[in-house]
Amino acid sequence: MRTPRPRPNKLHDELDALLDGRPVELTDELAPLAEAADALRAELATLQLDPEVANRHLERVLQNSGTVVQMPVRRQPNGWDVRRRAVAVALAAALVLVPATMASAAALPGQAMYPFKRAIEQVRIASVQWSPSREAGERTRVANTRLDEVRTLTRLKMFNQLPGAIAALERAVVAARVAVADAASQGEPVPAVAATLDRLKVEGGQAVMRVMVEVKAAGGPVLISQETYRAIQAAAAASQDVLPPPDPTAAQPTPGEATPTPTAKEPSPPADPTASETPSQPSQSSQPSESPQTTEPPPPQTTEPPPPQTTETTAPGPTTTEPAVTSGSLDTDVGQPAPEGRELFEQTAPPTTPPSP
Amino acid sequence: MLGFGGEREAVSKVGLTAADLAAARRREPAAVTRVYTAYAPALFRFFMAAVSDRHLAEDLTGTAFVSAIESLPRFRGPVEALGGWLFQIARHDLYDHRRKQSRSRIEPLEENLNEATLADGGVDPEEVAIERVEGSRVMEALRELSPDQREVLLLRMAGGLTAPEVAEILGKTTGAVKALQHRGLASLARVLGLRSPQETQGPPYPSSDSGRLTSQEEEEP
Numbered sequence: 406m407r408t409p410r411p412r413p414n415k416l417h418d419e420l421d422a423l424l425d426g427r428p429v430e431l432t433d434e435l436a437p438l439a440e441a442a443d444a445l446r447a448e449l450a451t452l453q454l455d456p457e458v459a460n461r462h463l464e465r466v467l468q469n470s471g472t473v474v475q476m477p478v479r480r481q482p483n484g485w486d487v488r489r490r491a492v493a494v495a496l497a498a499a500l501v502l503v504p505a506t507m508a509s510a511a512a513l514p515g516q517a518m519y520p521f522k523r524a525i526e527q528v529r530i531a532s533v534q535w536s537p538s539r540e541a542g543e544r545t546r547v548a549n550t551r552l553d554e555v556r557t558l559t560r561l562k563m564f565n566q567l568p569g570a571i572a573a574l575e576r577a578v579v580a581a582r583v584a585v586a587d588a589a590s591q592g593e594p595v596p597a598v599a600a601t602l603d604r605l606k607v608e609g610g611q612a613v614m615r616v617m618v619e620v621k622a623a624g625g626p627v628l629i630s631q632e633t634y635r636a637i638q639a640a641a642a643a644s645q646d647v648l649p650p651p652d653p654t655a656a657q658p659t660p661g662e663a664t665p666t667p668t669a670k671e672p673s674p675p676a677d678p679t680a681s682e683t684p685s686q687p688s689q690s691s692q693p694s695e696s697p698q699t700t701e702p703p704p705p706q707t708t709e710p711p712p713p714q715t716t717e718t719t720a721p722g723p724t725t726t727e728p729a730v731t732s733g734s735l736d737t738d739v740g741q742p743a744p745e746g747r748e749l750f751e752q753t754a755p756p757t758t759p760p761s762p
Numbered sequence: 763m764l765g766f767g768g769e770r771e772a773v774s775k776v777g778l779t780a781a782d783l784a785a786a787r788r789r790e791p792a793a794v795t796r797v798y799t800a801y802a803p804a805l806f807r808f809f810m811a812a813v814s815d816r817h818l819a820e821d822l823t824g825t826a827f828v829s830a831i832e833s834l835p836r837f838r839g840p841v842e843a844l845g846g847w848l849f850q851i852a853r854h855d856l857y858d859h860r861r862k863q864s865r866s867r868i869e870p871l872e873e874n875l876n877e878a879t880l881a882d883g884g885v886d887p888e889e890v891a892i893e894r895v896e897g898s899r900v901m902e903a904l905r906e907l908s909p910d911q912r913e914v915l916l917l918r919m920a921g922g923l924t925a926p927e928v929a930e931i932l933g934k935t936t937g938a939v940k941a942l943q944h945r946g947l948a949s950l951a952r953v954l955g956l957r958s959p960q961e962t963q964g965p966p967y968p969s970s971d972s973g974r975l976t977s978q979e980e981e982e983p
Binding site: 414416417418420421424425437438440441442444445446447448449452453454455458459461462463465466467 | 947
């Protein structure tokens with residue numbers, strides 16, 4: 406009886422074992438293959454390398470060994486090499502980054518170095534994220550930078566950049582607020598940073614209000630493009646929740662204060678949270694008539710009435726709109742109805758409050 | 763029984779160790795000689811069977827060995843893998859030679875006569891040529907195989923490499939190499955007039971390496 410043919414794979418394995426010299430049963434299938442392999446092997450065995458040729462080869466190799474340089478083998482870097490490389494990289498990075506950082510420090514939105522400035526801020530934030538308290542401090546510092554930018558843009562009357570700057574300030578304050586809350590929840594309370602942030606919110610609201618004053622002083626949508634004007638209004642309205650406008654009952658800015666005051670950089674925030682809120686509020690309370698509504702008496706130095714000449718100098722545009730601005734309603738001018746949701750400062754001064762002029 | 767894989771055994775007999783390998787890297791003459799003695803005959807047979815020209819095969823052997831010794835510091839494998847690595851170099855040199863040859867064709871008859879004239883000194887060249895033609899009957903049969911089959915058989919039997927080593931050199935699966943050597947030997951048997959193993963020409967069948975192409979599929983160009 407004829408045995409069934411083995412599966413091809415089994416045959417391959419058996420042939421392979423045969424060629425390797427392992428014991429295999431020589432079947433009918435394997436026999437001719439083994440014969441062919443034998444013939445080939447016998448033929449190959451006749452091909453012998455001439456000993457003289459072999460000597461020549463060896464001489465060639467060994468002669469070359471005297472002249473051929475050893476193939477370079479990559480040396481494993483030791484600790485000193487690693488340190489030296491790290492220092493070199495750090496030095497190179499410093500040579501590039503330090504001047505760029507300094508150059509970009511004063512950059513404003515819309516300027517070429519501004520993206521670099523923002524990138525450096527992100528790097529700084531990323532570098533302190535291992536510590537919630539440090540992150541809160543860094544984010545608060547960034548928010549302060551955004552506030553400075555809004556002030557500088559206002560002073561330089563770079564109105565087209567202001568919508569973005571206000572939105573960035575709002576976002577920075579929100580991020581700082583979240584970071585402060587995170588730090589507190591993780592057992593790292595940062596009262597000084599929280600106080601600074603509180604003060605930033607107040608000053609941010611004042612800065613936004615000053616933006617609107619400046620916009621109106623510049624002629625509102627008459628001299629500024631309608632698009633920019635509306636964008637500023639929208640950004641200011643959107644920021645109200647985060648950057649509360651100044652309380653008109655506590656501080657009533659006068660037209661005199663609406664002049665672009667020098668935006669000298671604020672000193673570093675005080676560590677005492679209770680001390681942070683008091684300086685900003687009295688600075689706006691320039692009207693003694695409003696002081697009874699406030700909970701605390703204004704400091705003596707703020708009780709002086711504003712000089713009248715400043716009132717006049719800050720009214721280059723239509724003077725009829727100035728009272729509306731100072732009373733807090735910033736959307737009620739130019740004879741256009743304010744869009745829904747864009748009403749600024751809901752706690753506008755009561756109708757009984759006379760306009761400051 | 764059949765005792766193939768002779769060169770691997772020769773190497774083991776020579777006792778090529780990791781220390782020999784390290785010494786050969788430093789070009790120490792004794793170690794270089796041991797490596798040469800272990801592998802040069804196999805390299806020569808591989809080249810000789812591939813090019814059918816003694817002088818050319820000798821030159822290729824020398825060139826491959828010199829480049830191998832010069833590149834030895836870059837070889838990071840164990841001493842057992844040295845053979846496969848050497849034949850990778852040899853194969854590369856062979857392809858280089860064929861590329862150059864394809865650019866400048868040489869008349870094979872003239873080459874054979876030259877070789878016959880030069881070979882074996884005082885022996886009659888005509889006799890040598892006739893001997894060679896008769897002796898190369900198997901070689902002629904080998905040339906009728908497909909390039910893949912021929913290469914597998916040469917690496918396997920002239921080089922003394924195992925099927926997995928050949929598979930690594932050729933970038934194929936072990937199953938594909940086993941199938942190629944099976945088909946190659948079957949074809950060789952047919953050409954040499956040996957009893958035909960009735961090689962099946964059926965549809966592709968599964969390879970022993972699961973998850974890869976079947977052996978027949980891989981063999982197809």
